[in-house]
Structures are given as C-alpha cells and as structure tokens.
Amino acid sequence: MGTIGVLGLQGAVEEHIRQIEALNYKGIVIKKPEQLDIIDGLILPGGESTTMRKLIDRYGFFEPLKQFSLKKKPIFGTCAGMVLVAKSLVDANEFHLGLMDISVKRNAFGRQKDSFETNLKINGLENPYKAVFIRAPYITSATEEVHVLATYDNHIVAAKQKNILVSAFHPELTADKRFLELFTQMVETNMNQPGYTC
C-alpha cells in the first residue's frame, strides 16, 4: 500500500485525504519539505495559486518540490495545483514550478460559469464523469508530449504528461473516485518499477 501526500499549506486538503483513504492508500498532510521523502505520490490541491506559491517559498518547498518531480514521483495538480505546475501562464510573466509543458489561463471560464458542474467524457473512463469547476483555469496550449484527457467547450481541462496529472476540476468534491484512481494507478505503476525506493 502506498502513501499519498497532500500539500497542506492552503486549500482543499482534508477532502483529498478522505478520498485517498477511501481508496485504501495512506493519506498524509504535507506541512514540511522533509515529509516529501516518505510519500509515493503528491497532490497539489485547489485553493488560491498565488497564496500557495507564497507559502511554498516561505516554507522552503520550492526546490524540494522540483526534486520530487525529477525523481519521477507522480504529482496530481487540481485547479490551483494545475496553475502551479504549468510552464507558462496566460496574463502573467512568471510561472511557478514549471513542471509540465502546458500554458494555463487562470479563472478562465468567466463570470457566468464561475462555478458549475458538467458531465465530462474522460479518456480512460468508460462512463461520463461529473466534474465540479470552481473559478477554474483551463489549458490554452500544450506540447505533443502532453496527453489530453478531457475537454470542455473546446478547452483542455484534464491532461497528463509523464509523472504529472492535472485537472481544472475538483475530483475531491464528488463521490466518484474514478479520476483519483487514474492517479493512484500512476502511483502504483511507479512503485512497481524495479529498484523503486520511496
């Protein structure tokens, strides 16, 4: 059984922990960089990306998070977490962690659709998935290495590149655990690599 951490600086942390545990993984809230050494996968939750970035710097998480990704450990960025991993941000000069070859627009769905639910077709899931969007970003462009998993209104809202999975929506707010399972499968596959050490 693997251990999945949720970056616990700000945002929707406990909801993720409950879902992780419902899938029989150990879930821990990550408050210190050293804790990254004892987990097999990491979730960057929804919240406010600018605030989260400030706290990442304040608590010395910036380099350790980059190292975590360099070790090819799976990372799942939801909503603000997707903003944090992007290599480029529309309407901003600087990106944050720059781990994934995507360009992301923050609060992209505008006022009318500030928050909404919709049934999405997601690659790899057989039946539609009810996705909850809250002041959500979307991906405006991605390189060929990025696999698009879902679109809404012609915009990319879920994608994967190597060890990084992102969603513009909040899987922790629905009872349907299938999207999180896409992530636990990545964690499982990585743990089964020969010579894997946490």
Ligand SMILES: NC(=O)CC[C@H](N)C(=O)O
């Ligand atoms: N629900 C969310 O995580 C919103 C993300 C937020 N709009 C941001 O850009 O950080």
